[in-house]
Amino acid sequence: MGISNPLIMEGISLREGVRLASLRGFSHVIMEVNCMELVTLWNTRHNSHSIVAPLLLEIGELSSIFSTFTVQHVSRSANIPAHLCAKHACMLNVTESWLDESPSFLVSSLLADCSKNAFI
Incomplete structure (x- = not known):
């Protein structure tokens, strides 16, 4: 931009x-x-x-x-999935959205984020 x-x-x-x-x-x-x-x-x-x-x-x-x-x-450390999305967006010329499934570049980060927030 x-x-x-x-x-x-x-x-x-x-x-x-x-x-x-x-x-x-x-x-x-x-x-x-x-x-x-x-x-x-x-x-x-x-x-x-x-x-x-x-x-x-x-x-x-x-x-x-x-x-x-x-x-x-x-905090930025709690925002790794958002950082990965921003990094991915910098390489695109079009807009992407994912409504029903997570993109492959984001899956491991989302799983790690979920496990940190899980109640045990």
Whole structure:
């Protein structure tokens, strides 16, 4: 996209996630991002002069259709599947989505993530 500012890319990614959740018809949405600065800016978006303020206001408008909508922080170490998806997306010229099965490049990471979160 020709954008070199990481915060702007985080904001664009969040907006695209909101659009996808809307298209899928979700009503209770929790977006997890590994950029704490973006979460802080989201929580103070009405008083923000940040470079991503216009994006956050757009996300606010898009998310108004949901019954509940939250943006929360998740540590980067707990976000390996998302990192793998982003890495994979950098190699694509088209959009991919997987609704019924996990892509092969992601399976082992998802299994590891599930086992860490399982209650024993």
